[in-house]
Amino acid sequence: MVALSNVRFSKHNDDVRSTQDALIAAGFSIPQGATGVFDDQTRAAYAAWQRKLGFTDKQADGFPGCASLTKLGHQAGFEVACRHPGAIATDVVRFVKNTNVPKSEATAQGFAVTACEMTGAPPTWVTGVKNRANLLTLMFRESSFNANAVNTADVNAEGPVQVDGARFNCSRGYAQVTAETFAENHQEGTSEHIYDPVANISAAINYIWRRYGDISRVQQANPNRPPHPY
Incomplete structure (x- = not known):
């Protein structure tokens, strides 16, 4: 399970690494590899993924949303938790x-x-x-x-x-x-x-x-x- 709240710019964790692995497997370049750090290279690769999904240039900003990350996870074999883990009623x-x-x-x-x-x-x-x-x-x-x-x-x-x-x-x-x-x-x-x-x-x-x-x-x-x- 990958938490959307973990896949954010500048964050460093295993969910970012899973996302990077999925992007690389889908053919998008991250020269430094799956480091687990959501950096500019990861953002560029994610923007390319968004464009592949049909996002416009403005929408393809490289910042993951629930829909795009869920589709990437479906392709790579992981589920995505979109609800913030600390959310309360x-x-x-x-x-x-x-x-x-x-x-x-x-x-x-x-x-x-x-x-x-x-x-x-x-x-x-x-x-x-x-x-x-x-x-x-x-x-x-x-x-x-x-x-x-x-x-x-x-x-x-x-x-x-x-x-x-x-x-x-x-x-x-x-x-x-x-x-x-x-x-x-x-x-x-x-x-x-x-x-x-x-x-x-x-x-x-x-x-x-x-x-x-x-x-x-x-x-x-x-x-x-x-x-x-x-």
């Missing part, structure tokens, strides 16, 4: 705000570093990747480094009112994730409280991996580009 999500969390970049950075360690995201997601995209830019734009921030006016602000006084699916916390996004991308080993800094940022990281493939593709995280919802 939405009725488990809790909405109690934090106490005594300073509103500062230094505090937010510490939590972001821990979230990267929990999820396996590279440290450069905090300090900045090649195009300077980083979590701190995203968090500042989303919440001004306020761990208890809640948006009661956006399009997601629907559902029953919770103990924090806001509707169920309002965007909350440092990274402004909705309850549905938080539950679907919840990181195993973190709190079920959506305002919890590490749990909130970890869910955002997992969401970015699943939707964008890498933080470099998130405009909201790029200080060189205008703010844009992610």
Whole structure:
């Protein structure tokens, strides 16, 4: 069984190696071989696989999705688990705000570093990747480094009112994730409280991996580009 959540850019694990073996067996070149590291060579090979499946140039971005990886697994003889392993039911999500969390970049950075360690995201997601995209830019734009921030006016602000006084699916916390996004991308080993800094940022990281493939593709995280919802 190969977990989609493990086959992400920059990750190093056996699921990446299985994917690389499958790509090589299918005739796609990875010069360094099946190293178990999802690097630029692996991304190029995966993009070629996506094009073979009929993806357009824009769709063939080299970042695995459930459908394309499942088809590769079917050809190579492995099954794919698309559901994030730490996912929780939405009725488990809790909405109690934090106490005594300073509103500062230094505090937010510490939590972001821990979230990267929990999820396996590279440290450069905090300090900045090649195009300077980083979590701190995203968090500042989303919440001004306020761990208890809640948006009661956006399009997601629907559902029953919770103990924090806001509707169920309002965007909350440092990274402004909705309850549905938080539950679907919840990181195993973190709190079920959506305002919890590490749990909130970890869910955002997992969401970015699943939707964008890498933080470099998130405009909201790029200080060189205008703010844009992610």
